[in-house]
Amino acid sequence: xxxxxxxxxxxxxxxxxxxxxxxxxxxxxxxxxxxxxxxxxxxxxxxxxxxxxxxxxxxxxxxxxxxxxxxxxxxxxxxxxxxxxxxxxxxxxxxxxxxxxxxxxxxxxxxxxxxxxxxxxxxxxxxxxxxxxxxxxxxxxxxxxxxxxxxxxxxxxxxxxxxxxxxxxxxxxxxxxxxxxxxxxxxxxxxxxxxxxxxxxxxxxxxxxxxxxxxxxxxxxxxxxxxxxxxxxxxxxxxxxxxxxxxxxxxxxxxxxxxxxxxxxxxxxxxxxxxxxxxxxxxxxxxxxxxxxxxxxxxxxxxxxxxxxxxxxxxxxxxxxxxxxxxxxxxxxxxxxxxxxxxxxxxxxxxxxxxxxxxxxxxx
Amino acid sequence: xxxxxxxxxxxxxxxxxxxxxxxxxxxxxxxxxxxxxxxxxxxxxxxxxxxxxxxxxxxxxxxxxxxxxxxxxxxxxxxxxxxxxxxxxxxxxxxxxxxxxxxxxxxxxxxxxxxxxxxxxxxxxxxxxxxxxxxxxxxxxxxxxxxxxxxxxxxxxxxxxxxxxxxxxxxxxxxxxxxxxxxxxxxxxxxxxxxxxxxxxxxxxxxxxxxxxxxxxxxxxxxxxxxxx
Numbered sequence: 001x002x003x004x005x006x007x008x009x010x011x012x013x014x015x016x017x018x019x020x021x022x023x024x025x026x027x028x029x030x031x032x033x034x035x036x037x038x039x040x041x042x043x044x045x046x047x048x049x050x051x052x053x054x055x056x057x058x059x060x061x062x063x064x065x066x067x068x069x070x071x072x073x074x075x076x077x078x079x080x081x082x083x084x085x086x087x088x089x090x091x092x093x094x095x096x097x098x099x100x101x102x103x104x105x106x107x108x109x110x111x112x113x114x115x116x117x118x119x120x121x122x123x124x125x126x127x128x129x130x131x132x133x134x135x136x137x138x139x140x141x142x143x144x145x146x147x148x149x150x151x152x153x154x155x156x157x158x159x160x161x162x163x164x165x166x167x168x169x170x171x172x173x174x175x176x177x178x179x180x181x182x183x184x185x186x187x188x189x190x191x192x193x194x195x196x197x198x199x200x201x202x203x204x205x206x207x208x209x210x211x212x213x214x215x216x217x218x219x220x221x222x223x224x225x226x227x228x229x230x231x232x233x234x235x236x237x238x239x240x241x242x243x244x245x246x247x248x249x250x251x252x253x254x255x256x257x258x259x260x261x262x263x264x265x266x267x268x269x270x271x272x273x274x275x276x277x278x279x280x281x282x283x284x285x286x287x288x289x290x291x292x293x294x295x296x297x298x299x300x301x302x303x304x305x306x307x308x309x310x311x312x313x314x315x316x317x318x319x320x321x322x323x324x325x326x327x328x329x330x331x332x333x334x335x336x337x338x339x340x341x342x343x344x345x346x347x348x349x350x351x352x353x354x355x356x357x358x359x360x361x362x363x364x
Numbered sequence: 365x366x367x368x369x370x371x372x373x374x375x376x377x378x379x380x381x382x383x384x385x386x387x388x389x390x391x392x393x394x395x396x397x398x399x400x401x402x403x404x405x406x407x408x409x410x411x412x413x414x415x416x417x418x419x420x421x422x423x424x425x426x427x428x429x430x431x432x433x434x435x436x437x438x439x440x441x442x443x444x445x446x447x448x449x450x451x452x453x454x455x456x457x458x459x460x461x462x463x464x465x466x467x468x469x470x471x472x473x474x475x476x477x478x479x480x481x482x483x484x485x486x487x488x489x490x491x492x493x494x495x496x497x498x499x500x501x502x503x504x505x506x507x508x509x510x511x512x513x514x515x516x517x518x519x520x521x522x523x524x525x526x527x528x529x530x531x532x533x534x535x536x537x538x539x540x541x542x543x544x545x546x547x548x549x550x551x552x553x554x555x556x557x558x559x560x561x562x563x564x565x566x567x568x569x570x571x572x573x574x575x576x577x578x579x580x581x582x583x584x585x586x587x588x589x590x591x592x593x
Contacts, residue, residue: 216483223477227456230456236455240431255513255514294589
């Protein structure tokens with residue numbers, strides 16, 4: 001079980017954090033000016049006049065070689081430095097600046113090298129300058145980067161809060177319905193039975209006794225209903241024994257043998273316990289229902305301010321976290337605590353769900 | 365353990381006043397003497413050590429912590445008074461707690477939902493059985509135990525009737541009581557139990573409680589789809 005490696009594929013985040021990255025473009029600009037390039041350029045710059053001398057000194061063409069090499073290297077260096085700007089519109093403006101900054105001087109140099117005359121680069125300067133000014137103006141109207149970051153964070157918070165509120169609302173509705181259809185309905189019929197018994201006790205004691213017996217059975221069923229509802233709100237064993245004890249108790253009720261191993265030097269905060277408990281419960285329910293596993297394992301550990309819980313089985317694998325609402329709900333519930341859920345489930349090699357939540361342990 | 369001349373002596377721990385009074389009245393009406401009735405964990409431990417009763421009847425959740433204080437106090441008392449019979453009552457049952465209670469096989473153990481008290485006959489029967497060193501496990505715990513073993517090869521080989529008998533046995537009932545509950549003869553129950561023990565690969569025993577404990581040990585082991593004998 002522990003032999004399962006962290007690098008197994010497919011790895012998918014149940015959440016897609018900041019799903020806006022452009023793969024391949026977000027990394028560094030690849031073409032650094034190398035020593036090799038500089039060496040070749042220097043060599044060519046020295047070789048050109050030598051060739052010019054050897055071939056009978058016509059028009060001094062090596063100046064074009066020098067200009068070409070210098071322009072190419074400067075352009076490359078300028079682009080590379082522009083690429084250091086963080087991705088987004090600001091990076092494109094930096095690239096534009098670099099191109100503009102190389103192209104316009106280069107035109108003036110070409111004009112100079114080709115013998116002056118009519119100052120044609122002015123036209124290029126006017127057109128390119130206007131385009132650059134428009135671009136710079138447009139970018140200057142964008143909100144600053146920090147604001148973009150904060151906006152994204154606020155969007156995430158608004159979304160997760162809505163998910164939580166919706167979830168809580170649905171939960172409360174379900175509890176209300178369970179109580180209404182279960183305990184409340186049973187208490188109503190219990191009241192009727194007791195009233196009947198009271199009415200019959202003198203005239204038909206035998207029937208009254210039967211009614212009372214039914215009432216007692218009905219009390220038992222009502223209590224069972226209430227226990228079911230309470231377990232869904234917060235299992236009592238969680239209050240008694242904390243997260244680890246509750247997970248151990250949960251494991252004992254399952255038809256698949258589950259090993260629970262905990263390395264927690266303190267107690268998990270009470271506000272976080274139910275979310276993690278129900279997350280583990282959902283994972284173990286999936287193990288029993290879908291995995292075909294012969295055994296499973298739950299590990300609870302705490303390191304670097306994070307609680308990390310893994311639920312691993314030796315079953316079929318190939319679980320897709322985006323299918324079915326169970327794991328989705330788990331991830332939503334944990335998002336409030338900035339928690340994450342990761343599913344590693346290569347086909348044929350078992351499933352490993354990792355629940356990772358920032359938290360400080362408490363002394364209890 | 366008790367005879368007609370010396371009534372059974374019980375220490376009771378229950379924090380709900382109404383239920384505590386009800387239990388005292390119920391027990392005393394059936395010739396069981398309640399020598400102390402307390403409402404908290406520390407009080408329970410000292411009462412048990414002072415009175416050395418024939419049975420402790422304990423609510424799991426007690427002040428001051430309102431967690432499993434009662435269970436912990438009962439387990440602590442059993443360490444100091446080996447073999448002290450304990451009947452634990454609770455609003456909910458956990459296999460984990462049943463396991464902890466049954467870990468020490470010296471002295472009777474009862475673990476029942478509080479609802480069961482309302483069936484006086486059954487409840488008093490369980491009280492007497494536990495005080496005499498027997499076992500009384502709630503049907504809900506037993507059904508959880510059986511549910512956990514649904515993939516076990518041994519359990520899967522049982523007939524529905526045998527599974528029913530196994531359930532009664534795991535609750536701690538004697539053959540006579542199982543026969544009465546299932547409306548079959550004691551001899552028929554004996555036949556079923558022999559078959560059950562053969563299919564699960566357990567050694568038969570004449571002693572009722574030893575048989576119960578063997579069955580519980582089997583059911584508490586990790587479920588094994590290959591456990592074949």
